[in-house]
Amino acid sequence: MENNIEMFKNKIRRIPDWPKKGIIFLDITPLLNDEKCFQEIINILYERYKDKKINKVVGIESRGFIIGSALAYKLSAGFVPIRKFGKLPWKKITEEYELEYGKDKIEMHKDAISENDNVILIDDLIATGGTAKAAANLIKKLGGKIIECCFLIELKSLSGRKVLEENGYKVFSLIQE
Amino acid sequence: MENNIEMFKNKIRRIPDWPKKGIIFLDITPLLNDEKCFQEIINILYERYKDKKINKVVGIESRGFIIGSALAYKLSAGFVPIRKFGKLPWKKITEEYELEYGKDKIEMHKDAISENDNVILIDDLIATGGTAKAAANLIKKLGGKIIECCFLIELKSLSGRKVLEENGYKVFSLIQE
Numbered sequence: 001m002e003n004n005i006e007m008f009k010n011k012i013r014r015i016p017d018w019p020k021k022g023i024i025f026l027d028i029t030p031l032l033n034d035e036k037c038f039q040e041i042i043n044i045l046y047e048r049y050k051d052k053k054i055n056k057v058v059g060i061e062s063r064g065f066i067i068g069s070a071l072a073y074k075l076s077a078g079f080v081p082i083r084k085f086g087k088l089p090w091k092k093i094t095e096e097y098e099l100e101y102g103k104d105k106i107e108m109h110k111d112a113i114s115e116n117d118n119v120i121l122i123d124d125l126i127a128t129g130g131t132a133k134a135a136a137n138l139i140k141k142l143g144g145k146i147i148e149c150c151f152l153i154e155l156k157s158l159s160g161r162k163v164l165e166e167n168g169y170k171v172f173s174l175i176q177e
Numbered sequence: 178m179e180n181n182i183e184m185f186k187n188k189i190r191r192i193p194d195w196p197k198k199g200i201i202f203l204d205i206t207p208l209l210n211d212e213k214c215f216q217e218i219i220n221i222l223y224e225r226y227k228d229k230k231i232n233k234v235v236g237i238e239s240r241g242f243i244i245g246s247a248l249a250y251k252l253s254a255g256f257v258p259i260r261k262f263g264k265l266p267w268k269k270i271t272e273e274y275e276l277e278y279g280k281d282k283i284e285m286h287k288d289a290i291s292e293n294d295n296v297i298l299i300d301d302l303i304a305t306g307g308t309a310k311a312a313a314n315l316i317k318k319l320g321g322k323i324i325e326c327c328f329l330i331e332l333k334s335l336s337g338r339k340v341l342e343e344n345g346y347k348v349f350s351l352i353q354e
Contacts, residue, residue: 015266025266029286032246033255035232042250055212062239066258069209069243070250073219078210079243089192089202109206 004040008175011037012153026153026177028124032066041067044174045150046074049120052147056080056119060106060135061087063124067152071122080112082135093141095134106131108138115143126151126173129160136169148172181217185352188214189330203330203354205301209243218244221351222327223251226297229324233257233296237283237312238264240301244329248299257289259312270318272311283308285315292320303328303350306337313346325349 011034013027031037049071058080059068065081072079085094085105092107113119119139126132132149139146149164154173161171188211190204208214226248235257236245242258249256262271262282269284290296296316303309309326316323326341331350338348 013267018266027266029258029265029267029289033233033257033289035249035253035255038250038256039253056210059243062242062258062260065239065242066236066246066256070246070256072212073215073247073250076212076216078212079215079247080210081206081239081243083239088206089195089204090190090206112206112210 001044004044005175008037008041012175026125028063028152031152038070041152041174042070042074045071048150048172049075049147052118052120054118054120054147056113056117056144058082058108058113058119058121058135058139058144060121060123060131064122067124068120068122071120075120077120080108082106082108082138093138095137097130097134099130104131106134106138108135108142110142113139113142113144117144119144119146121146121149121169123151125153125155126160126164126171127155127158129158129163132160133163133167133169136164136167146170153177178221181221182352185214185218189352203302205240205329208329215247218329218351219247219251222248225349226252226324229295229297231295231297231324233290233294233321235259235285235290235296235298235312235316237298237300237308241299244301245297245299248297252297254297257285259283259285259315270315272314274307274311276307281308283311283315285312285319287319290316290319290321294321296321296323298323298326298346300328302330302332303337303341303348304332304335306335306340309337310340310344310346313341313344323347330354 011031015025057072188208192202234249
């Protein structure tokens, strides 16, 4: 597993000044593109959750869809998308969260989660944890049990883990930066 | 397989007047949410492509990511996202396509496909075929061999299949409407 993490890290492309000056963006497309890495990532997550009776994997738009749906398939679970405001067509619940400047909203369909579903929440990256906390709250509102919030990459200096843990959610990240 | 298709159709939710008046939107979230349907869809596509030496599955943002990534995983292939204009952070190629009113653009990273990669292109739905043709052109520009363009749902009256076939691409759809 240690060797795998190094292999994954080497496949993450660092893009300076994107999406704006001063930020180094972590581009995971080379990691997804590499069939060996992609297999290994899903297999590691599958091993972690296979005995947890997971029946829903929830992915946050849009990179969370990529990891989340492959894992849902492997776990024989259903896949649930959490989308940006205004994208889902049916009855939905909404959560607001803070951005650096201003606010944003995410949504989930009202019938996406049933009472006592065992849920994994997935996104590609956790930074300040604002989006993830809003997403976890959506699942909780519908009565889902969040077994763990799972991220491919955790930016440790931004303390998103703390925000989730203080709200009672378990956190796992594959790669720490 | 016939029985499965009926089961899939029953899980598609029809939303009248969305995203605008006069359109009946086909909401696939209940289909993805149902673990049995989601398994079956990916398994059927896997059986179709397992002997084709597929090494890349390309999904179109964002519902194409959901079907595409699970299939990529099952086929032991890499996953490639095609994204809306301005979303990808690195060097990219761009294709423009016509909308009902105006134009739009999609993009793919320049290193996403290698010469002679065997590629499946995936989206959730084909309507007029404009987006799919632009996506297929991106793959072709980088030298990829498109084994097939694959859709969960085909809106037959809008003739998107014809647009792709006239340009030399093979088309498969699981559900026809």
